[in-house]
Every structure is written in C-alpha cells, then in structure tokens.
Amino acid sequence: MKPSKSLLFALLLSLLCTPLAVARDHAPQERPPGHAVASAHALATEAGLEILREGGNAFDAAIAVSAALSVVEPISSGIGGGGFFLMHDASSGRDVFIDARETAPAAATPERYLTADGEFDRDRAENGPWAAGIPGLPAAFVHIAERYGSLPLSQTLAPAIRLAREGFPAYGRLVRGYQAKREVMERFPGTRDVFLVDGQPLEEGDVLRQPDLARTLELLAERGFDGFYRGEVAEKLIAGVNAEGGEWNADELAAYEVKEREPIRFRYRDWEIVTAPPPSSGGIALAQMLQILQGWDLRALDDAARVHLVVESMRRAFRDRTFYLGDPDFVQVPQRLLTSPDYAAGLRSTINPARATPSDLLSGEATPLEGNDTTHFSIIDAQGNRVGGTQTINLLFGSGLIPPGTGVLLNNEMDDFALKPGTPNAFGVMGYEANAPEAGKRMLSSMTPTFMVSADRTAVLGTPGGTRIITMVLLGVLGYDAGLDAQAVAALPRYHHQWMPDRISAEGNAFDAGTAAALRALGHQVDLPGETAAGGRGSSHVWGNFQTVLWNRADGTLQAGSDPRNSVGSGEVVLAEPVAP
Template identity: 35%
Template structure:
C-alpha cells in the first residue's frame, strides 16, 4: 500500500485513531490548508508526492473516502465498487461538495469487453418547473435567494446512476459497498480543516434548523477542527439503501421527507413524490475527440465539460505547445485565447440533448476548429470572443447566464483487471441548498439552468428551465486513450472553471511530459471569455504585465481546483491529488 498526503493532517488522524501510519507508508510533505486559510484557496500550498502502484489505485478528495475505495479494491472489487464506497463516505465527510442528495457523471472503461460507457446521474427539474422559475418582476432572482431555496433543488440522481453502473460492472455485493460509510457515520469522524473553514463561510447553513443542529455547536459556532462528528441518521439511510437498493431512497419514507423539506422551505420548491419515483439514470454514448496522439473521451451533454475541453484542445492542436515553457507567457496566451473560443460556444449551444439539438460534432470538427484557431493572434488578445455558428443556429439562441457555483468533487479508480472509472459528483454550491434531510444535504443544481429563459432580444436560451430537464453542467470526467488503451483518467471540481483545470492538466502531461502530480500542482490559468485569470500566490504573477501589454485584461485570483488523476503506463499506475484540497491517492 502506498499513500501520500499532508503530514500534519495524517498526524491528527492518527492521534484520533482513524489511520495507522507505517514508517514506509507516507512521505513528508504538506498539502492541506490550515484551519485559518480559505480552504478553496490555491495559495499557500506545497507539493504533494506522486503515488505509485502496480495493480490498482484510487484517488478522491478526502482520506476517509480514499481508504474506503482502497478497501474495496483490496478485496477484489471493481473500480466501480471503489467509487461507490468512496462516494458514500464523501456524503459524510465532505458534505459541502457532494453526496446522495446530488448528482454525478461517470465514464467507465471495461477492459475485458473493450467498452466505454457514460452514466448520466444528473439531477432533473420537477414536472412542475417552468422557464421563469428564477425570475421575479422580470429580473433574475439575486444569487442567495436563488441558491438557498427549495426552488433550486433538483431530483437527485447519483444513487440511481451508481446502481445502474453497479449492475453492469460491480463485483462486490451492493450492500458491502456501504459498510465503510455506515461504520464511520456511527463511530464518528474528525472535522477536517477544510470542512471547518467552509462552515465558517456558510452563514446560511446555520439558518436551517436541522443543518444547524448537526454542523454547529449549541452556541451557533461551527464544530472545531478535530471534533468527533457522528451522523446516525445518515447511517440509517445508508443501511436502508444498502439492503433495499436505490428504491429505498426514491420511494417511501425517505422520499417523503425529501419532498416535505423542499416544499416546506420558506422559499418552497415544487418537487413531488412522483418526481422522485420517476427519476431515471441514463446511459449515454461517450463524447470522444483526438488530441495529438491521444483519444480523449468523456461525458457528452448535458455536460459542457468534455465538449469544452475538446474544443479548447482542438484549437491548441494548431499550436506547438510542446515547444513552449510550461505556464510561460506564450503558453498562457494561447491557452487563454483557445479558452475564450470554447467558452463562447458553450454559453450558447449546450443544454440537455433530450430537449435541445446540441451541434456537438460540428463544434469539434477539424475544419471548424481550424477556423476558430485562425481568430487567434500570436501577439494580441482578442478580448471577448464571439460564438461561432457552424450549423447556422446562432441567431435563434440566447446566451446563458447560469450561476454554476464551484463546489463539487472528483474521484478516479483503476482496478486489478484494468477497468477504469472517472466520476465527477456534486451538490452544486457549498452545502448545496442548505436543506438537510436525514443526515444529508440536498443539492441546488437547478441554478445551473439559465436564470433568464430568454435573452434581451427575446430569443430562447437553450439551457432554460423546463419540466424534467437536466441542467447544463461543466463537469468533465475524462478517460484518455493511447494506442486504444487507457492512459489517463482525470477530472476536477470547480464550476465552470472545470474546463480550464482539466485542459491545463492534460496539456501539462501530454505536451510538456510532466508527471501527473506536477501537472495537477502546476498553477492554474486561462480565460472563461472574460478576463485572463492567473492563480494567486504563484509564479504566474510575473506574467501579468506582459499579458496586459498584449491586450489581456488580467486578474490574479484564487483558483481552487481539485483535480484527481491516474496515469497508466508500462511502469504501472501513477496518481496525483490536488494540493489545494485534502485529497489523497492509495494503491496496491
């Protein structure tokens, strides 16, 4: 067994009796923010060590979740088994980011059958949802009013998606995968620095009675770092789902409590028992495209993530990125310009493909990407890019103004049989809608729809609210192939910045030949078709003035990626976890 993570954090866990530390098992380094730092910050972190293994590997955003996944792999479980066990633990220990009250996208490579499948566990809008859901007096609702409400809660999808995938790829019994989370919920876990800091920055959570009783002490203060937190209510829910399957969540008393909480909120939603009972996870054809010698595959719409990554990289295909200094001036310039073009298209075209025709293949066709590259000047920023129009659709569409808040989590695993899974999972904003039911939080994913159903000219927005529709996402769980074999699996949290986080990591590994950990740790940069963004407290600050001289409108800011990635090559498995968060990798 190999694992690398923050020494201070491991010491705290060991003192709490949660981990046993062997002398050869851990490297000396730091990777976690201390309790007085913004846990979403990209500043103040130091390098984590890369993890190597021969047979299997799992990486998640929390040591407890990683250990749960590792336990499944060590018992002979599949990569999917490991991801399910880890997700259940994340519901408990990282509730600010994901959980059974939210949704997920996953891509799974089955080595024995040489098949790749995309699983869509995205939340859906209730049957009663209408396009003007987030409008009042002709204007979009303010941020906090939209996010922290029953209106924002979509029908959760993660359990249905994982159950569907498990029937095809699971090796261990479904019930066995829930045992680490049940045990930890009953025995308790120590509040981590990141969770504590997130609680301090989430005053709306304290306004919800059930949430306040769990996350805060009797004086109304967030539980301190190291506090032993138990969640018997969640343990009961997980035990029901373990024994009865996902139906225990979508029908019966758990479903009734979800609906009552959503409809009983001061800003009530309209979810019904029928909405939960009728939810269906979907299998979709993965979206794939080429970059250099590699085949990059991931989640298709309703996620814009893979499409955005493929567009960005498709433009960079025309640039000799391998000759540029990593994160140097020319690299940042071209990467940012390519990002502008990708985000410009994303903001108009991507939505639920069951409701909207998304011109996916047109947007990643070589001829179209070449025409987009032709818009880039080597010495001058284009400023704000206009969307392209490869299918003559643009005049009929309005621009999206979804909130897309960055609180999500990513998990990757490779099992001993060579199967690979990459999954991004989310409840949207930190602590989701703040609605706490039976020990878990409900998402606020419906704010990923455009708040305006039409633009100023009256054109409909593709990603507008409609009954039963899945909101657009930027989650980008990706598996990379080389010579028809899986070479890399990765993804990241980060709201609509995910495209840049994932693309940067890919460029660093595929073009600059960086190790997977160094690629993840490389300072973040790029553009979402607004300003050119450079990660705060990194070496990128020296590029600000040269970029401004080229016409870039530069901002230096925190860039809280959370990339988890595994590389598969002749030497075995190499994994990295983002030093900006608490994640670790383990393998054997």
C-alpha cells in the same frame, strides 16, 4: 509537492528532462500491477481500497468512494446531489458515461426565480427548497452496482454507512465553509440538527456524526432504488422541501432515471481523449480547445505566446458553451459540428497570435471567488477497469437544506440553468434557451471526467472548480502530454478564461511578472490574487482539487496524484496495491 512559481508551460518544459521511467525495450503490460485510487479525502480513498481488497472491481470501488465522499465532504458533494461517472470496462474494451445529473422539478419554471418587480431572485436560486434539483447520485449507485459491479450495495456502501454512524473529525475546510454559509444553514431545522452541537457549530477536530444519513444509506443498500426514491426517505424529502415552501412530488422522485451516454472521443497529438458528453459542457469544450491548439507546437513558443494561444482557445469554447449546449434529451446540441477538427481549424484561423480577441459582449460581473464545491476521484484496478467520477451539490454546502430525518443535504443545481436568459449564474457564466429549465430536464454542467490513452500510458483525471473545471482539465492534459508524472499534473499552476467576463484569472503562482506584463501588452486583462479587477474582485488564490491516476504500461507502474491545495490528509493516497495471488 509545492506548485512551481513559474508559468505552467515553463514547468512543463523543465520537467521534460525528467520524464516517467519508460522501458522501451519491453512490450506494454496488458494489466496494471495493482490498484490506484486518488480522491480528495483519505477516508474515501481508503473506502475504495477496502472494497478492492475484498474482491471488488473499480466500479464497486467507485460506489464506495463516491458514497464515502458524500459523507465526509458535505461541503462539496453528497447523495442529495448528482454526478458523472466515466467508466472503462477492460473485459469488453467499452467506455461508457453514466449521467446521474440532477433534474428540474416540474414546479421550477423560470418565473419562480423572479422577484415581484421582475428581477432575478439569486437567494431563491442558490438557497433553500427552490434551489434544489431532484438528486441523481443514489440512482447511480444502484445502476452501477446492478450493471457493472461484482459486489452488492450492502457491501460497497458499508464504509460510508460506518463513517456516517461513527463519525469523522471535522477538518479546517469543512469548518471554514460552514462559517461562510452559516446564515443559510441555520435557517433550516434539519440542517441545524446535523451541524450544530449544543447550539454551536463544529470546531476543527470535533467528530461529525450523521445517524440519519447512515439510516438513509442503509435503506438504499437494502432496497435499492426504492430505498431512496420511494417509501419513507422519499416521503421525508418531499415533506421537508414542501415545508420550506418548495414544491416536490412523489411522481417526479420515482421517475428519476440514470442515463447511459456515449462519451466524446477525439485525438490530440499521440493521445486518444475520452471525455464527458452533454449535459456536461466540458467534453465539447475540451475537444474544441485541444483541436484548436493542435495547430501549434506550444513547446516551441515563449511563455506569454503559449498562454495567449491557450486563452484564445478557452475564449472560443466558452462562447459556444453559452449559446449551444444543454440537455441533449431536450435540445438539439450540434455536437458533431462543435467537436469537428474542421470546425476547430476555422476557430483557429480567427486567432491573432499577436493580439487578444475582445469577447465583444455586454460586460458581466467579475468571476466570483470560487471554492471547491464539487469533488472528483480517479480509480484504476488490477484488471485495467477505470473510473473517473465527478460529483457535486454545486455551491458550498449546496442549498443548505437537509429535510428532517434524512441526513440528505440537498443540492442547489437549479442555479446551473439559465433561470433568467442572459443573466450570469454564480460562476459568472450566462445561458439562453438551450439551458432553460423544464420539468425533468438536466442542467448544463462543467464536470469533465476524462481518460487519456496513448500507446504506453493511460490516465484518469478530473477536478472540482465550477466552470474552471474545464480549463483545469485542459491544463492537466497538456501536462501529461509534456511528460509530467501524476503528482506534478495535480499540482500544476492554473489560469482560466471563460469568454465573459473578458479577463484571464490566475492562481498566484501561475505567471511571473514578465509573463503577466507581456499578456497585458497583447491586450489581455490579467487578474491575479490580491489585485482588484475593474468592477469586481481579484481571482482566488488557489483553485480546484485535482485527482488523477496514471498507469504506465511500458514500465508496469501505477501512480496517483492528489492535489496539494485542498486534499484532506496531505494528499494521502495509496499509489498501488499488489494483486493477491
């Protein structure tokens, strides 16, 4: 579906007249009529559905989808990175947040990211061995399989192993992404072995085979945690990193732990929102923004007034993100205060409905043109279990480094730490002591897998997009609240403000000319694609790769929405599958 060219809330209001079919004379169904999976690649979606057909549950399917994305979307994620899994167990009614975020190697102190004259070394922070944190995604597969799945890893990883060994056709975004990072990728022999054929990069349609990655996944399936974090794979990872000048050791690989955390939950209008706690910054920011906005009837306002209030809520949430948030195992995060409705009311009182609030901080660089170098999937199964999974290697192709013989493309998540306090990272956001690196510490993340639950609807939603993840999920929540279906939510136009730099960035179809002019009259700087911001660049044309599923319990239907912007296979998802008798 092609996104509307009108403002976000104009789209919401126009679709209010065509809400999801709701049979109010029937009691809400206790179980979905089948399965729904939405992911950014048709092969990953099919991997999840294959496992569901074989009798697996949503948690088994999550492993299959996540592993398959790790094979077919090396531009965005992989087992050399990490992720978050927000999960709901229908049998117990329990929600749990699985934290498989990467951790800092002991040697990665802030001083290691400075040049001889004390300046921040961005190349070291983003490329090669010093950019990489200890991966968490393989440990998550083991943890989920042992505690929540019903099938062995040998079965749930089988689709990914097959895709890695037999290969898949290279698609346009993959090929273009490689060209954009070719200089970095071709520094490293292990990376050249995977992505070059006869010395040349893949072209669209060429088959990408990854036999070393297939072997690594097989060892993980056979030996569990020890198949990746100890033994031959661990030895090759350490050797490959250290050969390029990094400093990893066996003890810190073997010490990696998945963390189970209590999700953040709060109410917005008729919905219970369940979302990501620290070390994600997304859940706290989402709670702040929505509880601020709770004080207005957004649908009663004109377009510019709505966007102004939404932007002002974004501005305040990102300000708090900068100073207060980090790994809760290392710093005291004032989560209860920051997610309190009373605190939100105080922030709301500082908003002038007729004027933008200056961010009032030293000016930063313009938000970089941002790719979709993270991925998200959403799953609901026939028992009512659900999973929202967001996983990443951070920027385009992560660090670019594949240790020889592993097939594992390592992340560049170290840049998500405040490596030099007050210096913006690749996404233009700053941090201070709360997010400074320490051995074993998890860097702050924007990944925000989220559930929405009302009396008759349940949705799972999330997206890639760096810091814009948080604001895209916010707009998705507002879309569902306004009555949109899953595909319309996935296609919504998007805009963003992150406190610094002090400007609204937007997709080309987010605002019409009148709304943009009205926002500027309120004091906002508005950057649209093709326009050049003062001291920087205009915003990206399209953002994110939103994936969502919706179960309407009132009429017993399932929907899946896959982003029309960047999903491979033209948003090809299976909306529902009948439950076998």
